Amino acid sequence: MRLYEYGGIDVLRVDEVERPVPGPGQALVRVRAAGIQPGEVHIRTGELHERWPATFPSGQGSDLAGVVVETGPQVRGVAVGDEVLGFTHARASHAEYVAVDDVNLTPRPEGLSWDAAGSLYVAGTTAYATVFAVDPGPADTVVVSGAAGGVGSLAVQLARRRGATVIGLASEPNHAWLDAHGIVPVGYGPGVAERIRQVSGGHVDAFIDTFGDGYVDLAVELGVRPERICTIRDWQAAARVGARTDGEGAAACAVVLGELARLAARGELEVPIARTYPLEQVRDAFRELERRHTHGKIVLRP
Structure with missing residues (x-):
């Protein structure tokens, strides 16, 4: 090519x-x-x-x-x-x-x-880096935008493996896949902030943005601390609010890739x-x- x-x-x-x-x-x-x-x-x-x-x-x-x-x-x-x-x-x-x-x-x-x-490689190591950046644990609720995309579909699974409650923003046709993987599906678009508050009980601890288009500001609106917001698409918004931009480059090595490959081969990461x-x-x-x-x-x- x-x-x-x-x-x-x-x-x-x-x-x-x-x-x-x-x-x-x-x-x-x-x-x-x-x-x-x-x-x-x-x-x-x-x-x-x-x-x-x-x-x-x-x-x-x-x-x-x-x-x-x-x-x-x-x-x-x-x-x-x-x-x-x-x-x-x-x-x-x-x-x-x-x-x-x-x-x-x-x-x-x-x-x-x-x-x-x-x-x-790119989707997997990027997802790995974003999850590492926001550091979710069993007591946390994490929102992921673009949750059915290449990076998002892996990030939701990796965050769930950490024990967190994960809310995935995606279109309706992808909700069944998210639900089957233990993710709480929420539709994006107008009113998304209120829908997230309803399923999260009004508290969100971390936000991973794989889509851009205003999601960093949404995370701030939801009360997420800037250091627990990570975007791979909206660098300007991240600079403005102090959010993180850890992406593929932060975990770009064969060691991480090999770990992800073994998880996928065992059926623990789709x-x-x-x-x-x-x-x-x-x-x-x-x-x-x-x-x-x-x-x-x-x-x-x-």
Whole structure:
């Protein structure tokens, strides 16, 4: 997948390029599945140029899962034939092959699907970081916005594992899934503050915002202390009220990824997959993502 300029979905291209050669400490992975992210949309349009500039032609993608087909010198911990999941910071995983630093790979546990493995890194480590940031316990009530999305669907489960009462904001079609996972579902939209007060008894201890669009201010309105509000979308509001912005970068390592993968393989953490697309249909995949109504992850299969 290549970008030659900033722009809309139409700038996404699938090109034939030379197969990467793994360097020292790298493994070449034949990709079986790779997740796509909302952040990639903002990078592609140039909205995040000041924060994460692109050098053209640019690849895209960080999540991946696949099979090691070649190793470079001084590689440790992986060998040809290993099934792995991991990540790259080189914007390169939306491809058939990607060279990955060995420290960014972890074994794919038996029982973890390729789709779940290939879409777990960004959403999983981001969810992990947000839950760690607000530090919920058994006596706490936590609200999560975008509770059925890629990050939100994992954050609600991880917060619930900490023993907290978790309220998930989502559309009506996703309420049954939330309820089945021990989450209290609440519809978003006008009147949401009052609906949250009704199900929480008027007390909310922490708030994880995975959606943006005013939820930081809602958390403040609900009486949540700023240090227990974490947003991954509304950095301006966080700066204004003193909320936290711990996201993927705060837990971006193979150790955390491996822990999440083992939980998922044991059935203790569900990684919902909304839909899969072949790499050639990458534009269709992003059209669906940009509607912002998917339940779980959208995955490319190179």
